[in-house]
Amino acid sequence: MKPSPLKPSLTRASLALLTPALLALASPALAAPSGSLRVDRAAPVVPAGGRAAVTLRWQTQAAPQAEVHVSVSGGVPQLMARSSSGSARASWIQAGRVYAFSLRQGAQELDRLHVLGVPAGGGLLQADPAQVSLGAGGAGQTTLRWGCDGLNGELWVSREGAPEVLFARGQSGEQAAGWIRAGRYRFRLYAPGRARLLDEVQVVGAPSTTPTPPTTPTTPTGPGPAGRDRLQSSYRSLASDASVDATPRTLVETTIQLAAPQWVLLHCDGRVFPGGGRPAGRLELQIDGRSSGTQAVMDWRGSNNAVMTGINAVAAELLSAGQHRLSLVARAESGRFVVGSGTNLSVFVRPAEQVQASALGQDSQRFSFGTAGVGFSKHGYGVLPHTPVLTHRVQPRRGEPLVALAAGTVFHARGRGMGDAMWGLFLDGRYDFADPFVRTNLSVTDVWDGAALRGPLFSQAFVGGERFDGSPRSLSLDACEFPWGQPADNREPKLEFHVERGTNLVTLHGGLRVAGAIDPPARFLSAPSDYIVVGGSRTPQTPLRQARLLASGQLDLPPGHDGVVFFSAKARVQGDTSDPGGNVFLWLEIDGRRRGFMGVQQLKSPSSVSQRTVGVSYLAAGGQRLQPGTHSVKLFGRADGDFKHLSVHNDCSVLYFD
Structure with a gap:
């Protein structure tokens, strides 16, 4: 007797093929861990002699052991909180420091953000990284982050001492520079109209397979502002x-x-x-x-x-x-x-x-x-x-x-x-x-x-x-x-001790x-x-x-x-x-x-x-x-x-x- 075309027969072999598919429909695959990390202020102004506070909030999916870590100005990450979702207050933000907060599930980073401690009356600028390894095409990328106290700062850049050009503008921000090539770039953060220098960083581009060329040290010792500052030591x-x-x-x-x-x-x-x-x-x-x-x-x-x-x-x-x-x-x-x-x-x-x-x-x-x-x-x-x-x-x-x-x-x-x-x-x-x-x-x-x-x-x-x-x-x-x-x-004797x-x-x-x-x-x-x-x-x-x-x-x-x-x-x-x-x-x-x-x-x-x-x-x-x-x-x-x-x-x- 032939099977009806409307009722296909389920042989043992066909049942074996269908079973995994049916199980997959009944039990969807476990989702990959994901999450988001947010902060109320990315560039808080820190009063002179004091500290600022920011509030972090995070939520995750499929990350029951999520952790928030913080690294201060490139230092070793430290555990700040452990929960799949929540909020935490960081009341210890100091002027002149950059705080990298990372949301992690085990070894996997789910999200990351940065907080800049902006000095009162001034500004703060960071290049990440400051040493850029250039790719096969001869170009590399760094990210500039900045914050200013109550004014729209201007971020200017020059390469190897050439005239400065405007790169970005705003009270705070983050912007990538994907055109770094071999050489030295100086980024400067100014008050509007370049009326006052707030901060500056140097970025060096070097091929990843070639060491950075030697240069003459540039620590100022002359009569300029930086040299005069040194003399206050x-x-x-x-x-x-x-x-x-x-x-x-x-x-x-x-x-x-x-x-x-x-x-x-x-x-x-x-x-x-x-x-x-x-x-x-x-x-x-x-x-x-x-x-x-x-x-x-x-x-x-x-x-x-x-x-x-x-x-x-x-x-x-x-x-x-x-x-x-x-x-x-x-x-x-x-x-x-x-x-x-x-x-x-x-x-x-x-x-x-x-x-x-x-x-x-x-x-x-x-x-x-x-x-x-x-x-x-x-x-x-x-x-x-x-x-x-x-x-x-x-x-x-x-x-x-x-x-x-x-x-x-x-x-x-x-x-x-x-x-x-x-x-x-x-x-x-x-x-x-x-x-x-x-x-x-x-x-x-x-x-x-x-x-x-x-x-x-x-x-x-x-x-x-x-x-x-x-x-x-x-x-x-x-x-x-x-x-x-x-x-x-x-x-x-095997002493047991801690570093404080x-x-x-x-x-x-x-x-x-x-x-x-x-x-x-x-x-x-x-x-x-x-x-x-x-x-x-x-x-x-x-x-x-x-x-x-x-x-x-x-x-x-x-x-x-x-x-x-x-x-x-x-x-x-x-x-x-x-x-x-x-x-x-x-x-x-x-x-x-x-x-x-x-x-x-x-x-x-x-x-x-x-x-x-x-x-x-x-x-x-x-x-x-x-x-x-x-x-x-x-x-x-x-x-x-x-x-x-x-x-x-x-x-x-x-x-x-x-």
Whole structure:
């Protein structure tokens, strides 16, 4: 019997073919995650000395684990909120910073927007990216974002010094420039009629397969507005010890009057010691009355061996034209503490063409590193266990050096046990002890009740231009650990610690006419015993209470240089378990005269073996600017007290840059 044409038969084979289609109709495929992110104001005006607030709203589809992250001026993204939809208020928008908000589901980005903190009375301009890789057709693209306070700004552009042409106009906006070719473009944001310069950025186009060609550094040192702004750089220090309680106390302060928007670097080296009660002290840098950069803390609570220790802070911000107040402020979180005389504040105006600054927005994850099996090599130890805390993507031009500064606080994760909290600065994820073109230091503070459960760490790095060819690189601040015992020894205690929010990383490159490092006699490291003895009762050639030369060299300032140069050195000090203790000093001499802060670290029995980091710094500025020519630079140390062989690690190079 033939099947009816109106009732086709369903054979077993045809049923097998139809079943998936029927199931698909009954159960539609899962939708791909999607979402949108919105903000009420993309360019809020930030009042002088204050902060602005914006409200973000987002909604998603098929994204049950959606997260909103924020990155500040190119820094490491930080988690802000987690929900499939909602709103959040960001009340911490600062002037001169660009905030990138990203809506994500796992590794997938669903939407992104930017918020610019516009300085009151001024404007802010960003190019993203500032280094443009050109495609096969010889062209590339960057995106310009800008915002102005109450006026329709004009965005003009010039290429290689040619006359400016109008690119865009508006109170705020975002516009792509898809015609970037090889060369340098300068975008300038003006008030209407080009009556006043509000901000400017430089964009460089270079073929993706060809390094950016070398150029002459352009940091202004002449009599123009930017050069005059640089001459407002200053160095100041605390004249006498200052007792600090819970009331914030301004220790050092200065003002500057900028003719144009400029990056300004703030740096502090100091010493603190307990003053009464259960003390915990905080030092912070402030710009126009608000905190900026490092939140540096020394907490003696929980310590049975409270001693004087070194502390360090760093910040960098792009400031608008006009007057700004720059301060070093201290307050006690608990009890009372003392900030020692000589604690300094260096204010460096326009230290480089390209500056990045980022701060840790929340306490880091818990770190606990083991070093069993980390063996020796010609580059010191093998690969140190490490995890990035803050990372900067940098792209110096071919032959262009880079400087990095990091400062912050670490704390014990459990409040008991002992070990070394450590970090270092890593180039492309590597810390190569013997690289002839890199100078950097590992920073250590022993975290236990014989020292402190919470304290400061600080590091610096100089990377020579030989390491850069114009391609993108990474410079990161990484928590890490050093194998103090034998390579196969697994008995070393595994400290669990966190890096505290407020830890800051600053990188600088471009326009550095003078930059380098003054090295110890034997800089290359091969073991943790690579120390320089500063003084001891068992080392007749290096007696106690006498100056010990740690590093020595020269720098040459070219004709026409404005003489503004920053110097910095950091060293880890190490005593012996049986040392009664005393004080360790570190200082700089330039052209035979002691300059800058004298770093001090106290060590005391029964914990004299606890290792700490000491820093010294000096900014030649104002009436103490250096003259063109050759200058000698030396780093000295001295051990006062009772030590067998008090030493510093020989990664204590002196960094300098202009």
